[in-house]
Amino acid sequence: EKTRTSFSSKINNLLARYRSVDEDFFEELEDILISADVGVTTVMDLIDELKMEVKRQNIKETDKMKEVISEKLVEIYYGEDSDQIESMNIQNDELTIILVVGVNGVGKTTSIGKMAYQFKQEGKRVVLAAGDTFRAGAIEQLEEWGKRAEVDVIKQSAGSDPAAVIFDGIKAAKSRKADVLICDTAGRLQNKVNLMNELSKVNRVIEREVPGAPHEVLLVLDATTGQNALSQAKTFSEATNVSGIVLTKLDGTAKGGIVLAIRHELNIPVKYVGLGEQVGDLQEFDAHAFVYGLFADMLQE
Amino acid sequence: MAFEGLADRLQSTIKKITGKGKVSEQDVKEMTREVRLALLEADVNFKVVKNLINRIKERAVGQEVMESLTPGQQVIKVVQDELTALMGGEQSKIAVADRPPTVIMMTGLQGAGKTTTTGKLANHLRKKHNRSPLLVACDVYRPAAVNQLETLGEQLNMPVFSMGTKANPVEIATKAIEQAKAEHNDYVIIDTAGRLHVDNELMEELEEIKSSVKPDEIFLVVDAMTGQDAVNVAESFNEQLDLSGVILTKLDGDTRGGAALSIKAVTDKPIKFAGMGEKLDQLEAFHPERMASRILGMGDVLTLIEKA
Ligand SMILES: Nc1nc2c(ncn2[C@@H]2O[C@H](COP(=O)(O)OP(=O)(O)OP(=O)(O)O)[C@@H](O)[C@H]2O)c(=O)[nH]1
Ligand SMILES: Nc1nc2c(ncn2[C@@H]2O[C@H](COP(=O)(O)OP(=O)(O)OP(=O)(O)O)[C@@H](O)[C@H]2O)c(=O)[nH]1
Ligand SMILES: [Mg+2]
Numbered sequence: 001e002k003t004r005t006s007f008s009s010k011i012n013n014l015l016a017r018y019r020s021v022d023e024d025f026f027e028e029l030e031d032i033l034i035s036a037d038v039g040v041t042t043v044m045d046l047i048d049e050l051k052m053e054v055k056r057q058n059i060k061e062t063d064k065m066k067e068v069i070s071e072k073l074v075e076i077y078y079g080e081d082s083d084q085i086e087s088m089n090i091q092n093d094e095l096t097i098i099l100v101v102g103v104n105g106v107g108k109t110t111s112i113g114k115m116a117y118q119f120k121q122e123g124k125r126v127v128l129a130a131g132d133t134f135r136a137g138a139i140e141q142l143e144e145w146g147k148r149a150e151v152d153v154i155k156q157s158a159g160s161d162p163a164a165v166i167f168d169g170i171k172a173a174k175s176r177k178a179d180v181l182i183c184d185t186a187g188r189l190q191n192k193v194n195l196m197n198e199l200s201k202v203n204r205v206i207e208r209e210v211p212g213a214p215h216e217v218l219l220v221l222d223a224t225t226g227q228n229a230l231s232q233a234k235t236f237s238e239a240t241n242v243s244g245i246v247l248t249k250l251d252g253t254a255k256g257g258i259v260l261a262i263r264h265e266l267n268i269p270v271k272y273v274g275l276g277e278q279v280g281d282l283q284e285f286d287a288h289a290f291v292y293g294l295f296a297d298m299l300q301e
Numbered sequence: 302m303a304f305e306g307l308a309d310r311l312q313s314t315i316k317k318i319t320g321k322g323k324v325s326e327q328d329v330k331e332m333t334r335e336v337r338l339a340l341l342e343a344d345v346n347f348k349v350v351k352n353l354i355n356r357i358k359e360r361a362v363g364q365e366v367m368e369s370l371t372p373g374q375q376v377i378k379v380v381q382d383e384l385t386a387l388m389g390g391e392q393s394k395i396a397v398a399d400r401p402p403t404v405i406m407m408t409g410l411q412g413a414g415k416t417t418t419t420g421k422l423a424n425h426l427r428k429k430h431n432r433s434p435l436l437v438a439c440d441v442y443r444p445a446a447v448n449q450l451e452t453l454g455e456q457l458n459m460p461v462f463s464m465g466t467k468a469n470p471v472e473i474a475t476k477a478i479e480q481a482k483a484e485h486n487d488y489v490i491i492d493t494a495g496r497l498h499v500d501n502e503l504m505e506e507l508e509e510i511k512s513s514v515k516p517d518e519i520f521l522v523v524d525a526m527t528g529q530d531a532v533n534v535a536e537s538f539n540e541q542l543d544l545s546g547v548i549l550t551k552l553d554g555d556t557r558g559g560a561a562l563s564i565k566a567v568t569d570k571p572i573k574f575a576g577m578g579e580k581l582d583q584l585e586a587f588h589p590e591r592m593a594s595r596i597l598g599m600g601d602v603l604t605l606i607e608k609a
């Protein structure tokens with residue numbers, strides 16, 4: 001929420017300061033979007049389109065810009081799609097497998113704990129698989145989240161093969177008649193070829209064991225991350241079939257604007273946002289609310 | 302790769318002005334536009350970029366073109382000089398207290414790499430300086446944080462001081478110093494929980510730890526992939542704690558790492574070490590001039606100068 005207020009108040013200030021829609025106005029709008037990590041290319045495209053729109057509609061006053069700006073952002077986000085793209089692909093009466101991937105420290109394990117809690121609240125039977133066998137304390141961390149969400153955690157000892165752990169997880173989820181299996185994986189930077197291959201292997205095990213699975217591959221992105229998030233989205237999509245993004249740490253001052261660029265360039269939607277470290281701090285992503293939310297104050301006036 | 306280096310960006314402009322005797326204002330304008338985009342794509346904060354561009358313009362306009370360089374190369378040289386100057390010199394020394402133990406405090410946002418870097422620093426101090434550090438588990442919030450540090454301690458065969466998760470971090474830190482004195486540990490490295498710079502309560506906790514153990518070093522641990530927000534984070538931590546240095550992690554990735562420049566610009570504190578992997582021996586001294594080249598994709602630029 002903080003993010004949105006400060007962002008929209010910036011736009012408001014901008015509109016108040018500039019009476020007319022001129023070069024200076026666009027330059028500052030550009031700065032605001034850049035400072036939200038939207039990304040240079042996306043911002044340039046957006047500004048160009050806005051300039052055209054201003055010409056087309058013969059807009060001279062800044063207050064008319066509010067709607068035009070937010071409409072354009074929503075357009076960039078959705079393209080031809082509807083808001084269906086935000087909903088999770090959950091199977092009815094069948095096991096749903098969710099694979100969670102991402103670079104180091106972005107919030108994978110925490111988000112898994114929060115998701116497990118949500119599913120559990122909805123009355124689903126949930127199993128977690130401790131696929132990070134590498135990082136110190138990773139298994140114990142997931143176990144603690146399992147306790148908080150009151151769900152089972154399948155694990156092996158530290159250092160064992162992640163694909164084997166996931167295999168065990170699938171077996172256990174099937175025999176316990178679970179509705180949802182969420183698989184944790186170790187953080188890995190996308191330029192580490194071996195580790196990305198390891199991830200593909202995990203993905204293949206899931207594909208092989210359950211036709212149609214994984215039903216969701218969620219890439220966790222830290223909202224504090226800058227342009228590298230785009231490269232993360234590209235490379236992880238090559239190793240697995242990334243179906244959605246969890247955007248974490250939005251409770252800080254970073255804006256997470258890079259998800260606009262990712263959606264724009266790679267067509268991957270955001271499914272959840274992380275808003276804190278507690279079990280309840282996960283919300284479903286609503287792009288309309290997110291984009292309109294950036295300009296909430298403006299639109300209300 | 303997602304990012305073009307500066308060289309790619311400058312190709313066409315450089316061609317246009319090759320053979321001219323003087324760098325005109327228009328040339329500089331066109332080139333600085335590309336420089337600006339390259340820096341923004343590398344995640345350098347937009348305000349820092351603005352200041353840099355102004356300085357570059359001032360220096361570049363009207364320069365006589367040196368015989369050995371084309372005008373394009375000359376602008377690149379000015380850019381590289383400015384960046385290198387801003388990054389500062391190399392500085393990877395760690396403080397030594399007059400009376401041991403020397404106390405180091407690790408701080409930063411969630412998931413930046415504090416706990417891992419605590420282990421790496423301890424390893425570095427033992428290997429390179431023959432020291433015997435005590436690691437201190439002051440993160441009582443994150444699930445299994447104490448366990449994580451204890452596991453690192455086991456891997457390193459080094460002592461870890463912890464009081465579980467019920468104790469107060471200020472008390473844990475204070476008791477740890479007492480133990481270090483009794484056990485003759487000459488360094489104490491305090492791992493703290495990740496926190497947002499706008500979380501007043503937790504930022505105050507760091508101030509309290511600071512005032513009770515009087516650290517000789519307070520490091521801000523920053524993820525090299527951080528975007529525009531790096532300035533806000535670094536500025537807040539520095540204002541509240543008066544940092545002694547910065548450690549940049551995850552530089553083994555393919556990020557340009559413009560955050561390094563932003564942080565240096567707003568705090569003027571040295572970046573001392575770079576995390577180059579998840580393993581405990583993957584900590585290196587930070588090289589500012591290499592960082593400047595990396596931010597600009599300067600590998601390309603150097604070949605460009607050779608080609609021209
Ligand atoms: N403020 C805030 N912190 C978060 C959020 N999500 C996760 N964190 C914190 O970020 C840190 C890293 O979270 P993890 O869940 O361990 O991240 P990970 O991706 O599993 O990390 P690795 O397994 O080491 O790659 C922890 O301190 C979490 O409490 C969020 O939405 N907001
Ligand atoms: N590739 C790479 N990974 C790193 C580096 N430093 C830390 N990591 C990884 O980043 C993740 C987070 O590291 P931690 O040490 O747990 O980070 P932290 O700051 O203590 O996290 P919190 O205590 O949750 O705030 C882990 O997966 C580490 O292995 C590095 O230099 N390179
Ligand atoms: Mg994890």
Ligand SMILES: [Mg+2]
Pocket residue numbers: 415416417440446492493494495
């Ligand atoms: Mg930690």
